Structure formats: C-alpha cells, structure tokens
Amino acid sequence: MSGFLEIKDSCTGCGICVKTCPVHALSINDVKKAVVSEDCTLCSICVDSCPFESLAVHHSFGGNKEELAKYSGILVLCEMRNGSPDRSTYELIGEARKLSAGEKEVSVLVITDDASGAVEKLIQSGADKVIKAVHKSFKHFSTEPWNSVLTHVIKEYHPEIVLAAATTTGRDVMPRVSKSLDTGLTADCTELRIDPDSGMLMQTRPAFGGNIMATIVCDRTRPQMSTVRPGVMKPMEPDTSRTGEIVELEITAEMVKNRSQVLEFIPTAGDEVDITEAEIVISGGRGMKNPENFDLLHDLAHLLGGTVGASRAAVDNGWIEYPRQVGQTGKTVQPATYLAVGISGAIQHRVGMQSSDVIYAVNKDRDASIFEFCTEGFVGDLFEIIPALVKEIEKRRK
Amino acid sequence: MKFVVAVKQVPDTAEVRIDSERGTLIRDGVPSIMNPFDTYALEEAMKWRDELGGVVTVITMGPPQAESVLKEAISMGADDAILISDRAFAGADTWATSHTLAAAVKELGDVDAVFFGKQAIDGDTAQTGPSVAASLDWPQITFVGKVRQLSQNSITAERYVETGTQVVRSELPVVLTILKDANVPRVPSLRGKMKSRKVQIPVWGLADLALTEDETGLNGSPTKVVVTATPEPRTGGQIHEGSTEELVAKLADLLLGEGSEG
Ligand SMILES: Cc1cc2nc3c(=O)[nH]c(=O)nc-3n(C[C@H](O)[C@H](O)[C@H](O)COP(=O)(O)OP(=O)(O)OC[C@H]3O[C@@H](n4cnc5c(N)ncnc54)[C@H](O)[C@@H]3O)c2cc1C
Numbered sequence: 001m002s003g004f005l006e007i008k009d010s011c012t013g014c015g016i017c018v019k020t021c022p023v024h025a026l027s028i029n030d031v032k033k034a035v036v037s038e039d040c041t042l043c044s045i046c047v048d049s050c051p052f053e054s055l056a057v058h059h060s061f062g063g064n065k066e067e068l069a070k071y072s073g074i075l076v077l078c079e080m081r082n083g084s085p086d087r088s089t090y091e092l093i094g095e096a097r098k099l100s101a102g103e104k105e106v107s108v109l110v111i112t113d114d115a116s117g118a119v120e121k122l123i124q125s126g127a128d129k130v131i132k133a134v135h136k137s138f139k140h141f142s143t144e145p146w147n148s149v150l151t152h153v154i155k156e157y158h159p160e161i162v163l164a165a166a167t168t169t170g171r172d173v174m175p176r177v178s179k180s181l182d183t184g185l186t187a188d189c190t191e192l193r194i195d196p197d198s199g200m201l202m203q204t205r206p207a208f209g210g211n212i213m214a215t216i217v218c219d220r221t222r223p224q225m226s227t228v229r230p231g232v233m234k235p236m237e238p239d240t241s242r243t244g245e246i247v248e249l250e251i252t253a254e255m256v257k258n259r260s261q262v263l264e265f266i267p268t269a270g271d272e273v274d275i276t277e278a279e280i281v282i283s284g285g286r287g288m289k290n291p292e293n294f295d296l297l298h299d300l301a302h303l304l305g306g307t308v309g310a311s312r313a314a315v316d317n318g319w320i321e322y323p324r325q326v327g328q329t330g331k332t333v334q335p336a337t338y339l340a341v342g343i344s345g346a347i348q349h350r351v352g353m354q355s356s357d358v359i360y361a362v363n364k365d366r367d368a369s370i371f372e373f374c375t376e377g378f379v380g381d382l383f384e385i386i387p388a389l390v391k392e393i394e395k396r397r398k
Numbered sequence: 399m400k401f402v403v404a405v406k407q408v409p410d411t412a413e414v415r416i417d418s419e420r421g422t423l424i425r426d427g428v429p430s431i432m433n434p435f436d437t438y439a440l441e442e443a444m445k446w447r448d449e450l451g452g453v454v455t456v457i458t459m460g461p462p463q464a465e466s467v468l469k470e471a472i473s474m475g476a477d478d479a480i481l482i483s484d485r486a487f488a489g490a491d492t493w494a495t496s497h498t499l500a501a502a503v504k505e506l507g508d509v510d511a512v513f514f515g516k517q518a519i520d521g522d523t524a525q526t527g528p529s530v531a532a533s534l535d536w537p538q539i540t541f542v543g544k545v546r547q548l549s550q551n552s553i554t555a556e557r558y559v560e561t562g563t564q565v566v567r568s569e570l571p572v573v574l575t576i577l578k579d580a581n582v583p584r585v586p587s588l589r590g591k592m593k594s595r596k597v598q599i600p601v602w603g604l605a606d607l608a609l610t611e612d613e614t615g616l617n618g619s620p621t622k623v624v625v626t627a628t629p630e631p632r633t634g635g636q637i638h639e640g641s642t643e644e645l646v647a648k649l650a651d652l653l654l655g656e657g658s659e660g
C-alpha cells in the first residue's frame with residue numbers, strides 16, 4: 001500500500017469509524033483501540049468521521065522526482081462547434097491561466113478540418129501557444145485520430161497538466177489517452193487547484209451522486225489529466241492585444257488511421273432545445289401529475305424565453321422526454337434562473353441544478369428538501385400558482 | 399458471437415444519507431444494486447445475441463458479495479458470468495479497474511464486443527469503457543443511444559452527443575458504452591431465476607489473469623483520493639408562505655427582474 005492510516009493514541013475505541021468504513025477495514029480490538037486491516041484503501045472517509053481527530057491518512061507520494069520534473073505547462077484540448085471553439089474550451093483556458101499563476105505555459109491543441117475560426121480567439125482568450133492539427137478527415141470528432149494526435153502531442157511537449165471538457169468528446173478520448181500513457185485521469189472535476197507544498201494538481205469532483213466531494217491527486221505519473229464539468233469554470237475576458245505562438249502539427253498516416261468512422265452527423269433539430277444552454281429553466285416533477293400539465297410550464301417558459309426541464313420522476317412516468325431530465329442521470333444545467341415546480345429536491349436532482357445562479361421553488365410541502373437550498377421558496381399549490389403566474393406575467397407585459 | 403457485459407455492483411446512491419453532524423456518508427443498511435446503466439448494456443448484448451446467436455458473458459470486478467449482481471444478470475437472461483475478485487484488486491481507480499477487466503476479456507478470448515453502462519452511479523466517471531478499449535487496442539463507440547446494425551464483422555451505432563447524433567460504423571471487436579435510450583431492459587424470467595439459483599460462478603483472481611499486484615488495485619492506481627468532504631450546504635433562502643396572489647406577485651417580480659424588494 002502506498003501510504004497508511006495512522007491511529008493515534010487519542011483513539012477511544014468508540015467505533016464510529018468502523019461504521020463509516022466503506023470497505024469494512026476497521027475494527028475495535030480488545031484494548032479499545034481501532035485497528036485497520038489491509039483492506040484499507042486510504043479513502044479518508046473515517047478520518048472525517050472521528051470525533052477525536054485520532055485518525056490520519058499518510059500518503060507516501062511516490063514518483064521519481066527527476067522523471068516528474070521533465071513535465072511542465074498546461075495543455076488544453078479545444079473542442080470545436082460549428083467552426084469555432086466551444087464555450088467549454090474558453091472556460092478551460094481561463095482555468096488553466098488561473099492554475100498557471102503566470103508561471104506555467106498554457107497551450108491549446110485544436111484538432112479540426114479548418115482552424116481559421118479558432119486560433120486568434122484561443123490566443124485572445126488566454127492561450128500562450130496554439131497547436132493546430134488540421135486535416136480534412138478531422139471534420140467530426142472521432143476517437144482514434146483524436147487519441148493519436150493528443151497522445152503524440154503529450155509525448156512531444158510533456159505537459160504537466162492536460163485538461164479537456166467533460167463532454168461526450170472529452171469523456172470519450174481522455175480515458176483512452178490516460179490508459180495509453182499509463183497515467184491517471186480524474187473525471188468531471190468541478191474545482192482544480194495547485195497544492196502549494198507538493199505542486200500537485202488537486203482535483204475535486206462530486207461522487208456518490210453528489211453526496212460527497214472527493215479530492216484526487218495523480219502523484220506518481222505525468223501528465224495529471226482531468227475532464228472538467230462545462231459551465232463551472234470562468235473564461236477570461238478576451239484581450240485582443242494578446243499574442244501567442246502558433247505551431248502547425250505535421251499529420252502522419254498513423255494519426256488518420258481509424259477503425260470507427262463517422263458516417264454521418266445529424267444535428268439536433270432547431271426546435272429541440274438543449275436545456276444546458278438555456279438562461280431560464282423551468283422544471284416540473286412528480287407534482288405535475290400528468291403530461292398535459294406540463295403545457296402550463298411550456299406556456300410559462302415561452303413567456304420568459306426559457307425552456308422546460310424535468311425531474312426523473314416526471315420522465316420515468318413518461319410525462320416528458322428524457323433529454324429534458326436534470327440531474328445525476330440526466331443533464332447538468334447552470335442557468336441564470338432555475339424554477340423547480342413540484343420537485344422535492346432529491347440529491348440526484350440537486351447535483352444537476354445546484355450551480356444555477358438563482359433557484360426558485362414552488363412546492364406545497366413546507367418540509368420539502370428543495371427549500372433547504374433554494375434561493376427563494378414558495379409554499380403553495382402549483383396548480384393555483386402557475387396558471388395565475390402566467391396570467392400575471394401576461395398582464396404585466398401588456 | 400461472443401458478447402461480454404461489464405456490470406458493477408453499486409450502493410443505491412438514492413439511499414445514501416448524510417450524517418449532518420459529522421458530515422459523512424452513512425452507508426449502513428444501504429442496499430447494493432446493479433448499476434442502473436448496466437442494465438441497458440446487458441439488454442443490448444442480449445438483444446443482439448437473440449438475433450445473431452452466441453453467448454452473453456457478464457463480468458464484474460468486486461468483492462465476493464458482488465456475485466449477486468451476476469446472478470441477477472443471469473436471471474435476466476445472460477448465459478454465464480465470471481466474478482473477478484482478489485484482495486489485490488481492492489481500491490482500484492479506473493486505470494486499474496480497466497486494466498483488470500481488459501485482462502479478463504483477453505482471457506475469455508475471441509470476444510466480439512464488450513458492452514459497458516454509460517457510467518457507474520457511485521464513481522460517475524464513465525471512464526472504464528474507453529480505458530478498457532485502450533487496453534485491448536480496440537475501437538470504441540461511446541454514448542450509444544441506438545445500435546442500428548450489428549453483424550459478424552461490423553457495427554453501426556448512433557452516438558448521442560451535445561449537438562446531435564453521430565452515426566458511427568466500426569470494425570469488430572469493439573467496446574461500446576450504452577445509454578438509457580437504447581432499449582427497455584427485460585425483467586428476470588422464472589427460468590432465469592431458477593438458473594441463477596443453481597449456477598456456480600467461477601472466480602478469477604490475480605493469478606488467473608497473470609497480473610501482478612503492482613498493476614492492480616490500489617498499487618496499480620495512478621490516482622488517489624486524498625480528501626472526501628460533504629458538499630457545502632447551499633443555505634436555504636427566504637421561504638414565502640401566504641395567499642396565492644401574494645406568492646404570484648412576488649414570483650413574477652423575481653422572474654421579471656422587477657424590484658426585488660417586492
Ligand atoms: C441512480 C439514481 C439516479 C437518479 N438520477 C436522477 C436524475 O438525474 N434526476 C432526478 O431528478 N432524479 C434522479 N433520481 C431520482 C431521485 O432520487 C428522486 O426520486 C426524484 O428526483 C424525485 O423527483 P420529484 O422531485 O419530481 O418527485 P418527488 O420526490 O415525489 O417530489 C414531488 C414533489 O412535488 C410536490 N407536489 C406535489 N403536488 C404538488 C402541488 N399540487 N403543488 C406543489 N407541489 C406539489 C410534493 O410536495 C413533492 O415535494 C435518481 C435516482 C437514482 C437512484
């Protein structure tokens with residue numbers, strides 16, 4: 001085991017840690033002290049549970065220092081949408097600049113069939129260097145070419161940190177690259193920082209359906225790789241006076257080799273809304289009772305220029321389509337305004353909407369958990385409030 | 399044809415409660431279930447087996463009690479199952495998990511496709527599938543919302559991405575990660591339940607997979623969890639109670655951004 005769990009003399013043998021240990025590695029011995037078995041995974045859950053602060057996890061951070069020191073700078077994987085970098089890319093560059101603290105070089109790799117709409121913007125948004133991998137076959141994202149190019153660039157430039165968005169693209173290619181390079185990858189991070197002592201990247205992410213936040217390090221190998229949840233990090237204000245280096249990558253036959261080709265791309269029809277892009281999301285839950293009542297929410301959304309979301313209970317009941325589900329097994333949304341109607345606020349729903357700027361809730365149950373974390377809550381019957389609200393807004397708009 | 403489905407036993411995260419005083423997870427009495435996403439992976443594999451013939455083998459890496467999800471899979475119609483279990487496998491991150499699962503797929507031999515769930519609800523990483531594909535050096539199609547066609551040597555599937563649908567055709571063998579949209583999982587049959595009660599599930603450990611302690615479990619994991627904490631509670635704001643008129647007036651003010659003094 002690379003590290004150990006220390007049980008200090010202050011341990012009283014109270015047994016609380018035994019109950020919290022997820023792998024049942026702790027027990028109390030006959031002199032009333034906690035003992036740990038080799039099943040311990042150093043997860044630290046017990047450390048937080050101990051009322052006497054008697055437990056501590058010591059990681060022996062491994063890794064050959066000389067080897068690790070060969071890596072420097074931050075590499076961001078750019079994601080293209082309709083010829084321009086996606087918003088999530090700017091967020092990553094902004095975050096990379098923050099992590100760099102003026103010391104680490106921030107490079108952006110763009111893999112595309114046409115980089116003309118990207119390079120300038122990437123530099124203005126904070127890139128020191130843009131690495132272009134341009135080939136006519138790179139029109140649509142595809143695992144193998146992206147994997148080959150990214151792996152090649154990492155081997156060539158030795159970045160110490162590699163960031164990609166936790167989108168279907170980042171989550172497809174990054175695990176592949178991390179396995180090929182035998183280094184670690186942390187999924188869907190919502191917070192990144194550099195530990196001042198070790199210089200390591202501390203990667204924080206929700207786990208267990210958002211019930212806990214875990215901070216993860218990759219201590220022995222490089223690069224340290226993360227996918228980052230879109231919508232969480234802040235992009236930098238574009239600066240048109242910024243300059244940067246542009247590198248054109250030579251595309252080899254190996255890089256275009258592909259056993260799984262994209263035959264066709266069918267863009268989502270214009271009238272199908274993407275709830276993750278909306279400024280106002282109005283979601284309905286089990287309290288809506290039936291599909292017809294969702295028309296109430298559609299009316300309201302229409303008036304406000306927003307879109308309709310839903311809890312899983314509403315989706316499972318077939319009242320509304322799955323692409324509108326918000327939450328752990330649905331989508332994560334961060335609109336300016338989130339209105340939850342007839343939704344109790346279960347943790348799995350909450351993790352998908354809690355970073356909204358403001359959260360309003362309508363629920364007839366004063367004890368609903370949504371009221372514990374919403375910005376403003378309204379206790380009442382949605383079937384009275386929502387129709388009246390639609391009328392009121394129509395009236396004020398006149 | 400030979401299909402493999404990777405399933406994971408997970409705590410039902412809906413049942414996990416927080417001890418608000420100590421800020422820790424209470425896992426006592428939390429039921430273990432088959433990762434809900436894996437039921438779609440299993441159904442998809444069985445659907446194509448029913449059409450093309452062949453076998454569906456379900457694998458899981460986990461402690462001895464993870465056998466129960468394999469039995470569940472058999473009761474739903476899987477042909478056989480293997481439990482990948484060894485003390486050395488404990489504490490694995492996705493690198494080590496996929497390294498171990500890939501070794502099992504190699505050991506099975508002649509596999510045409512490995513099906514994964516989109517993600518596991520405890521770790522929520524969605525990394526295991528692509529990482530196994532990398533280990534095996536096979537192509538992969540992730541976030542599959544629909545398999546259009548599958549034959550002896552190729553597959554055409556729809557990948558649901560943020561901006562639309564990618565139709566991808568791949569050679570076999572292939573790794574797939576399956577979304578909820580793909581199918582409706584069948585329920586366990588009576589025959590399946592009887593079979594699952596009798597079946598002896600083989601257990602493969604470190605030696606069976608010719609792996610070493612350095613490449614599995616905690617030792618083989620490049621990432622480590624250093625801190626766990628419960629999320630900062632977002633403190634509840636103002637709660638309004640009153641007549642419908644009052645509530646509506648206030649809510650309309652807020653939504654229209656009018657005088658938040660209301
Ligand atoms: C693995 C897993 C993943 C999950 N993923 C998700 C996910 O992605 N998204 C998600 O949402 N859930 C998810 N869930 C389910 C989650 O645990 C909850 O069951 C679900 O969010 C509940 O939906 P709800 O709030 O609409 O229903 P309920 O919890 O039943 O709440 C309905 C609320 O409506 C109120 N109400 C009823 N009638 C009225 C009325 N007339 N006026 C006003 N209020 C009224 C009630 O007071 C109640 O609070 C998941 C669960 C699991 C196990």
Ligand SMILES: Nc1ncnc2c1ncn2[C@@H]1O[C@H](COP(=O)(O)O)[C@@H](O)[C@H]1O
Nearest residue numbers: 404458459514515517518523524525526
């Ligand atoms: N220990 C495991 N044993 C078998 N399959 C697993 C295991 N962990 C993850 N998987 C599979 O990988 C998918 C993604 O899991 P994850 O990467 O943990 O989100 C799951 O839906 C399972 O199909």
